[in-house]
Amino acid sequence: MPKAIYAGSFDPFTMGHYDILLRASKLFEEVIIAIGTNTSKKTLFSPEEKKEMIQEVIENSPMSNVRVILHTDGLTVDLAKKEEANVMLRGIRTVEDMEYEMAIASMNKTQAPEIETVFLMASEKYRFLSSSLLKEIAQFKGSIDGMVPESIGRRMIEKYKN
Numbered sequence: 314m315p316k317a318i319y320a321g322s323f324d325p326f327t328m329g330h331y332d333i334l335l336r337a338s339k340l341f342e343e344v345i346i347a348i349g350t351n352t353s354k355k356t357l358f359s360p361e362e363k364k365e366m367i368q369e370v371i372e373n374s375p376m377s378n379v380r381v382i383l384h385t386d387g388l389t390v391d392l393a394k395k396e397e398a399n400v401m402l403r404g405i406r407t408v409e410d411m412e413y414e415m416a417i418a419s420m421n422k423t424q425a426p427e428i429e430t431v432f433l434m435a436s437e438k439y440r441f442l443s444s445s446l447l448k449e450i451a452q453f454k455g456s457i458d459g460m461v462p463e464s465i466g467r468r469m470i471e472k473y474k475n
């Protein structure tokens with residue numbers, strides 16, 4: 314059975330990410346979440362915080378074939394090769410996502426033709442959920458219930474208090 318890398322910034326990991334992960338965990342032997350660390354963007358959580366929070370969510374879930382790692386440098390396809398993963402997993406919400414994801418998938422193909430990108434469509438209820446919108450809501454004390462795993466929602470609220 315194939316093994317997948319689910320790479321992203323996960324700042325933070327939302328229920329949209331969780332939904333894709335849960336569905337993918339039934340399709341692949343193993344799913345490796347690779348948290349990007351080389352972003353120039355200022356993030357709400359550090360890579361280590363993200364890792365710890367996602368691990369906690371997974372421990373309290375029915376999933377037993379998910380691992381979380383930090384993607385510190387280099388191309389994601391090189392990380393996939395190192396981890397012996399043959400699939401890059403991505404979620405698609407909208408046509409805009411599709412355009413962007415197709416460009417990445419196509420460039421990845423030039424670097425590692427043996428690795429396939431697999432897209433899962435976002436579930437209807439998470440179609441308009443993004444980490445950035447979630448942060449905007451949390452920052453202005455709006456309700457983020459049901460949009461993010463509870464433990465992560467608590468950590469977001471704490472961050473914005475400080």
Ligand code: ADP
Nearest residue numbers: 320321322323324329330403404405435439442
């Ligand atoms: P990146 O900065 O790499 O886009 P993200 O953390 O925003 O990282 O997203 C990681 C992956 O999860 C991407 O493939 C993205 O399209 C997907 N994703 C993000 N939010 C959702 C959602 N609500 N439903 C399904 N997939 C999602």
